[in-house]
Amino acid sequence: MRQPPAPAAFLDRDGVINEERHYVHRIEDFVLLPGATAGMQRLQEAGYRLVVVTNQAGIGRGLYSEDDFARLTQHMLALLRADAVEVSGVYHCPHHPEAQDPRYRLDCDCRKPAPGLLLRAGRALGLDLGRSVLVGDKRSDLQAGRAAGLARCVLVASGHAITEHDRAHADHSCADLAAAARWLTGAGDDVTETGFTQGQA
Ligand SMILES: [Mg+2]
Numbered sequence: 001m002r003q004p005p006a007p008a009a010f011l012d013r014d015g016v017i018n019e020e021r022h023y024v025h026r027i028e029d030f031v032l033l034p035g036a037t038a039g040m041q042r043l044q045e046a047g048y049r050l051v052v053v054t055n056q057a058g059i060g061r062g063l064y065s066e067d068d069f070a071r072l073t074q075h076m077l078a079l080l081r082a083d084a085v086e087v088s089g090v091y092h093c094p095h096h097p098e099a100q101d102p103r104y105r106l107d108c109d110c111r112k113p114a115p116g117l118l119l120r121a122g123r124a125l126g127l128d129l130g131r132s133v134l135v136g137d138k139r140s141d142l143q144a145g146r147a148a149g150l151a152r153c154v155l156v157a158s159g160h161a162i163t164e165h166d167r168a169h170a171d172h173s174c175a176d177l178a179a180a181a182r183w184l185t186g187a188g189d190d191v192t193e194t195g196f197t198q199g200q201a
């Protein structure tokens with residue numbers, strides 16, 4: 001029996017869940033950001049299924065392997081599960097138009113800002129994309145969310161440096177995933193807000 005479509009909270013990984021570092025792929029470089037698990041707990045309690053969507057061009061560039069990525073993913077899921085956070089899916093794009101490995105050298109439809117990862121997750125998990133949301137730390141995350149037709153896209157300042165121009169692509173911008181989850185679940189803003197802009201329809 002197929003479940004009725006559920007809304008998802010699509011989460012970028014680096015800079016949203018864990019500290020942004022250059023091509024994170026080793027377990028010792030994976031450091032959860034403060035408030036990340038609290039934010040994810042809040043989102044799942046509000047009925048969102050949690051789906052991680054992450055560009056992993058380091059695979060195509062030969063910096064690390066699919067196995068390295070899978071190992072780090074298992075580590076992340078175990079850390080989160082210990083805090084009662086259940087992730088429904090982790091979707092990654094290993095491609096890059098200039099990848100060394102020809103298997104990964106393509107202009108794919110899944111590297112954000114393209115919406116392929118979100119659309120694939122939507123089909124596989126039976127998600128209601130029109131009621132789904134996204135939290136990212138880059139403009140390309142927001143663009144992927146828009147292209148997939150999501151309800152709300154939130155920009156957080158816990159990863160990459162963000163500009164006013166980036167914020168103009170967001171429905172809301174705030175400090176981190178915990179603050180984003182409060183806003184998305186109607187729990188109000190907090191004093192650490194970094195700004196608010198209404199995204200274009
Ligand atoms: Mg990121």
Ligand SMILES: [Zn+2]
Pocket residue numbers: 093094095108109110111
């Ligand atoms: Zn791709």
